[in-house]
Amino acid sequence: xxxxxxxxxxxxxxxxxxxxxxxxxxxxxxxxxxxxxxxxxxxxxxxxxxxxxxxxxxxxxxxxxxxxxxxxxxxxxxxxxxxxxxxxxxxxxxxxxxxxxxxxxxxxxxxxxxxxxxxxxxxxxxxxxxxxxxxxxxxxxxxxxxxxxxxxxxxxxxxxxxxxxxxxxxxxxxxxxxxxxxxxxxxxxxxxxxxxxxxxxxxxxxxxxxxxxxxxxxxxxxxxxxxxxxxxxxxxxxxxxxxxxxxxxxxxxxxxxxxxxxxxxxxxxxxxxxxxxxxxxxxxxxxxxxxxxxxxxxxxxxxxxxxxxxxxxxxxx
Numbered sequence: 001x002x003x004x005x006x007x008x009x010x011x012x013x014x015x016x017x018x019x020x021x022x023x024x025x026x027x028x029x030x031x032x033x034x035x036x037x038x039x040x041x042x043x044x045x046x047x048x049x050x051x052x053x054x055x056x057x058x059x060x061x062x063x064x065x066x067x068x069x070x071x072x073x074x075x076x077x078x079x080x081x082x083x084x085x086x087x088x089x090x091x092x093x094x095x096x097x098x099x100x101x102x103x104x105x106x107x108x109x110x111x112x113x114x115x116x117x118x119x120x121x122x123x124x125x126x127x128x129x130x131x132x133x134x135x136x137x138x139x140x141x142x143x144x145x146x147x148x149x150x151x152x153x154x155x156x157x158x159x160x161x162x163x164x165x166x167x168x169x170x171x172x173x174x175x176x177x178x179x180x181x182x183x184x185x186x187x188x189x190x191x192x193x194x195x196x197x198x199x200x201x202x203x204x205x206x207x208x209x210x211x212x213x214x215x216x217x218x219x220x221x222x223x224x225x226x227x228x229x230x231x232x233x234x235x236x237x238x239x240x241x242x243x244x245x246x247x248x249x250x251x252x253x254x255x256x257x258x259x260x261x262x263x264x265x266x267x268x269x270x271x272x273x274x275x276x277x278x279x280x281x282x283x284x285x286x287x288x289x290x291x292x293x294x295x296x297x298x299x300x301x302x303x304x305x306x307x308x309x310x311x312x313x314x315x316x317x
Contacts, residue, residue, distance in 0.1 A: 007087070008048040012115025014108040016040035016097045017152035018179055018271050018280050018307070021220050021239050022161070023102075024195050024248070025213035026146045028206060031162035033169065033217055033224075034152040035177060037103065037307055042095045044112035046120040053088025057113070060094045068093060072106070072137030073113055079133055080117045091116060100185025102272015107149035110137035130154070141188075158309075160221055172227030174310035175284040178260070178292050179271070182252050183302035186277035191248055194275075198246055212242050233267025233282045240269030248274030256299045257281075263295035264288045 015038045022032025055077035059068040091113055097105040114133045118125045131150050138145035151166050152159055158169040199206035216235045223232040240257055253270050260268035260281040271280035283289045293304040
């Protein structure tokens with residue numbers, strides 16, 4: 001990064017997300033449930049310098065700032081350029097979200113960058129404008145983005161996505177979601193293509209999958225509101241089976257799901273695009289979260305995080 005006179009700055013922030021239910025099916029009309037993961041964040045700082053120039057992106061890493069090449073973020077910058085004055089802008093990203101794990105890393109970086117650039121340029125963007133700019137980057141990154149990541153990376157509560165809208169979902173129980181990183185990056189574009197090809201080659205497969213997942217999502221919304229964690233966990237496990245049957249899981253992911261169940265999880269599943277990424281498990285007690293985390297690591301996970309809900313979230317555990 002060049003060291004010259006700074007004349008203005010702006011900042012933005014976003015966080016990770018995890019899909020609870022509805023991966024892939026949401027692209028074919030199914031509802032989907034997603035939860036914010038506030039523990040994993042992205043911050044962006046945009047700086048305008050005195051000399052003329054373009055907008056460049058950098059990412060802060062262990063060895064300092066390095067160039068961050070992303071066509072999607074460049075499109076965002078171009079989309080906001082109307083509020084600039086032609087002077088050079090640098091956007092520095094500090095991202096705690098591992099890429100390729102289904103945790104919304106690209107969407108969170110895009111959201112943080114949009115907010116930082118808007119702050120820098122004194123642009124008052126409404127939520128819809130922010131969403132549309134994030135989607136520009138997401139469609140470049142993934143080919144076809146559902147919009148789930150774009151919204152959940154700025155949400156403060158679980159969201160239900162249905163018919164192009166999103167609404168907050170009430171949670172009526174105290175529990176924790178354990179997220180486990182398999183250490184293997186998923187391949188969203190490949191997974192989307194795999195699902196599309198499976199539907200084209202197997203008559204009725206699309207209808208069966210979307211129907212199954214849609215019913216699981218609707219049941220999960222009721223179970224969340226009613227406080228039925230056991231039923232929610234069962235729906236999660238059934239969803240994993242449906243995703244595995246499409247070829248979206250891996251040997252490692254399946255081993256992690258089985259380890260979580262054996263350690264007392266109420267349910268566990270792959271979360272995100274698939275072909276790698278993370279496992280999401282549900283527990284209803286703090287001590288169970290520790291045991292499930294240990295079991296997941298013993299099965300091959302490289303790290304875990306917990307997302308508390310209900311009383312655990314209110315008490316900051």
